[in-house]
Amino acid sequence: MHGSHTTASPQGPPPLANTRDTLLLDSVPEIIAAALLAAAVVSAWVLMPSFGDIGYLADKSTVYVESGLMVLAMTLIIVAGHIDLSCASTLGLVGTLIAFCHVRLGIPLETMLVLAVPLGAALGAINGAAVAGLGLPSLVVTLATMALYRGVAQVLIGDHSLSLPQWFVGIDRITVAGTPLRLPLLVLLAAAIVLGLLLHRTVLGRWIVAMGTNSEAARYSGVPVGGVTFLLFVLSGAVSALGAVLMLSRLSVARYDHGAGLELSVVTAVVLGGASIYGGRGTIFGSMLAMLLVAVVQTGMGLGGIREDNQVTAIGALLVVAVIMSNLTSRLRR
Amino acid sequence: MLRNTMTLLLGLCVLMSAAACDRQTPDVVYIPKNTGNPYFDAVTSGFQRAARETGVSFQMLGPAQAGAITQLPMLKDQVQRGVKVIAISPNSPDALNTAIDDARARGVKVITVDADLTGNEDRRDAAVLQVDFDLVGPHLLELLGKHIDYEGEFAILSATTDAPNQRHWIGGLLRALADNPRYARMKHLETAYGDDNDQKSLTQCEALLTKYPSLRGIISPTTVGVAACAQAVKSAGVYPGGPTARGKGVVVVGLGMPSAMRGYIKDGIVPAVALWDPANMGHVAGHLAAGLINGTIKPAVGTSFDVPGLGPREFREKMIVIAGPLLEFNKENVDQYRF
Numbered sequence: 001m002h003g004s005h006t007t008a009s010p011q012g013p014p015p016l017a018n019t020r021d022t023l024l025l026d027s028v029p030e031i032i033a034a035a036l037l038a039a040a041v042v043s044a045w046v047l048m049p050s051f052g053d054i055g056y057l058a059d060k061s062t063v064y065v066e067s068g069l070m071v072l073a074m075t076l077i078i079v080a081g082h083i084d085l086s087c088a089s090t091l092g093l094v095g096t097l098i099a100f101c102h103v104r105l106g107i108p109l110e111t112m113l114v115l116a117v118p119l120g121a122a123l124g125a126i127n128g129a130a131v132a133g134l135g136l137p138s139l140v141v142t143l144a145t146m147a148l149y150r151g152v153a154q155v156l157i158g159d160h161s162l163s164l165p166q167w168f169v170g171i172d173r174i175t176v177a178g179t180p181l182r183l184p185l186l187v188l189l190a191a192a193i194v195l196g197l198l199l200h201r202t203v204l205g206r207w208i209v210a211m212g213t214n215s216e217a218a219r220y221s222g223v224p225v226g227g228v229t230f231l232l233f234v235l236s237g238a239v240s241a242l243g244a245v246l247m248l249s250r251l252s253v254a255r256y257d258h259g260a261g262l263e264l265s266v267v268t269a270v271v272l273g274g275a276s277i278y279g280g281r282g283t284i285f286g287s288m289l290a291m292l293l294v295a296v297v298q299t300g301m302g303l304g305g306i307r308e309d310n311q312v313t314a315i316g317a318l319l320v321v322a323v324i325m326s327n328l329t330s331r332l333r334r
Numbered sequence: 335m336l337r338n339t340m341t342l343l344l345g346l347c348v349l350m351s352a353a354a355c356d357r358q359t360p361d362v363v364y365i366p367k368n369t370g371n372p373y374f375d376a377v378t379s380g381f382q383r384a385a386r387e388t389g390v391s392f393q394m395l396g397p398a399q400a401g402a403i404t405q406l407p408m409l410k411d412q413v414q415r416g417v418k419v420i421a422i423s424p425n426s427p428d429a430l431n432t433a434i435d436d437a438r439a440r441g442v443k444v445i446t447v448d449a450d451l452t453g454n455e456d457r458r459d460a461a462v463l464q465v466d467f468d469l470v471g472p473h474l475l476e477l478l479g480k481h482i483d484y485e486g487e488f489a490i491l492s493a494t495t496d497a498p499n500q501r502h503w504i505g506g507l508l509r510a511l512a513d514n515p516r517y518a519r520m521k522h523l524e525t526a527y528g529d530d531n532d533q534k535s536l537t538q539c540e541a542l543l544t545k546y547p548s549l550r551g552i553i554s555p556t557t558v559g560v561a562a563c564a565q566a567v568k569s570a571g572v573y574p575g576g577p578t579a580r581g582k583g584v585v586v587v588g589l590g591m592p593s594a595m596r597g598y599i600k601d602g603i604v605p606a607v608a609l610w611d612p613a614n615m616g617h618v619a620g621h622l623a624a625g626l627i628n629g630t631i632k633p634a635v636g637t638s639f640d641v642p643g644l645g646p647r648e649f650r651e652k653m654i655v656i657a658g659p660l661l662e663f664n665k666e667n668v669d670q671y672r673f
Contacts, residue, residue, distance in 0.1 A: 050414050050416060053414065056414045059410065059436075060407070060410055060414075063406065063410070161426055161427065161428045161429060163428065169432075250432075251403060251406075251429050251431075252429075252431055253426075253428045253429050253431075255402045255426065255429060257401055257402055258402070258403065260401055261399065298407070299407075299411065302407060302410075303411050303414060303415050305359075305360070305393055305395060305415070307369065307395055307396070308369070308395070308396065308398045308408070309369060309370070309398045312398060
């Protein structure tokens with residue numbers, strides 16, 4: 001591992017690499033993801049005649065934006081040495097609450113849209129309080145809230161779909177400045193830049209890496225571990241809520257099971273992108289590359305008429321290969 | 335390191351080439367609620383039969399998990415791939431609205447199978463549904479009547495209190511009971527609800543058996559319920575001819591899958607269950623799809639088209655085509671059905 005359990009090492013992990021070799025070795029997981037992505041794009045382009053259609057790709061990208069947002073927050077959380085399995089349930093519950101309050105209680109949709117992100121942040125704060133305040137393992141806490149949030153959504157609206165007003169529907173059809181690119185993709189890119197800067201260019205980002213590398217050591221070096229942990233879960237909830245708003249506008253209806261199962265695709269993308277599941281290592285760039293890779297492979301296979309069970313197998317194989325390769329290279333580094 | 339990467343890239347290319355083997359775009363794609371489900375496998379077999387009979391190419395592609403929106407990316411991909419007809423068993427009546435609108439805007443015909451876009455019927459070209467739902471209740475009542483000589487008290491075991499199909503069927507059943515003099519000596523005691531949960535259905539059925547010692551029959555218009563009732567009368571030994579049967583015993587009938595009920599039917603615990611044959615739906619929908627492609631079928635209410643072996647099928651109100659009929663599975667024929 002990238003020095004994740006090497007507290008005894010006198011040097012510790014070098015935060016700033018001086019030689020080009022170290023830099024290159026440090027970026028191996030991202031290089032693997034980028035190479036795989038390039039191969040996937042070329043293969044799909046050559047083999048599937050209908051793949052190379054920008055309008056279609058722009059439209060298909062909207063399917064992945066909500067997961068992409070959750071991937072960003074999940075990257076920070078995994079780098080910090082935690083996990084948030086409740087992100088997709090948070091998305092489902094916030095979407096349900098927006099529609100429930102508007103359709104059943106008559107609260108204006110505008111009000112609910114403004115409240116969406118604070119609501120998601122509050123749900124994230126529950127996770128954060130349990131993990132940072134009570135010191136419970138994030139895996140257990142968010143496994144519980146994953147079931148809880150989904151359950152509350154189901155209690156609220158059951159198996160019904162609640163329709164949203166026409167003016168709100170179709171954010172995924174808004175194109176940006178004459179290009180075929182859709183607005184949600186731009187939202188994702190903006191979020192990626194902000195969170196990328198946060199993780200890689202700020203003190204907070206260095207704290208996150210330090211916590212994931214060795215939480216105890218970070219605490220003794222003055223990192224406010226509890227506060228940062230709490231903040232990360234709040235951020236995850238807020239980002240999931242943003243995803244909920246995009247998803248509602250895209251699908252025109254709210255259902256309790258929106259986004260069900262996405263948490264695992266999200267974790268898959270983060271790990272495929274080179275983040276260490278033990279914490280301490282991972283980049284926003286790598287996670288985004290991996291998310292794009294999954295989207296391209298799925299789309300290519302969908303156009304090739306490959307059944308979904310086989311697509312899942314292919315993604316699983318990709319993940320296994322990527323994890324083995326980055327482990328091999330990290331051993332090389334020692 | 336470099337060698338590893340190259341191996342990996344090569345592997346990925348092989349993977350994608352496997353996809354290319356299937357590059358031929360089919361005319362008709364059927365998207366079931368989920369794959370690996372015997373019920374939808376039967377629907378698919380009907381489609382395949384229709385494809386052989388009509389010469390159109392066909393492929394089944396479905397999500398591994400049933401969920402309101404798991405079908406959405408598939409719908410987009412199939413439109414882009416250039417298929418002519420998409421047949422779909424939608425997991426939600428409205429979550430696919432925009433994707434279906436897009437498909438039709440690009441000239442793809444969309445038909446729903448087994449489930450409809452209730453409330454959004456004008457968004458699809460036609461729907462092929464199981465049976466005439468008005469006939470299900472009376473049919474089940476007749477099935478029980480036949481086996482208890484139209485005399486005795488019976489109970490109903492339903493799914494949930496607000497399931498629309500269940501309410502529709504039980505309502506029709508009770509109207510037939512009140513209106514038709516043939517059933518004058520039959521009496522409905524109670525409707526219990528098992529929530530389509532195995533254990534709760536079993537408990538509810540056992541409670542009915544304890545509460546009404548004079549019970550002659552149980553009708554369960556749900557596949558989960560009827561299997562639970564069969565289990566309950568078997569365990570209690572109160573089926574007709576059973577070791578502890580009072581009088582002539584308790585007759586269980588209902589809507590049941592042949593695969594789940596085969597053992598009970600062959601052992602004489604349950605005389606018969608009814609259900610539609612899902613393969614018929616695929617067969618009718620397959621011919622409808624081929625007719626839409628060839629231009630031989632133009633959906634219009636009141637017109638009809640011919641399905642070989644099944645006869646004419648009519649476009650009813652809201653462009654609904656009924657595949658039907660309701661089949662009865664008994665000792666003689668239950669082995670012929672695979673779903």
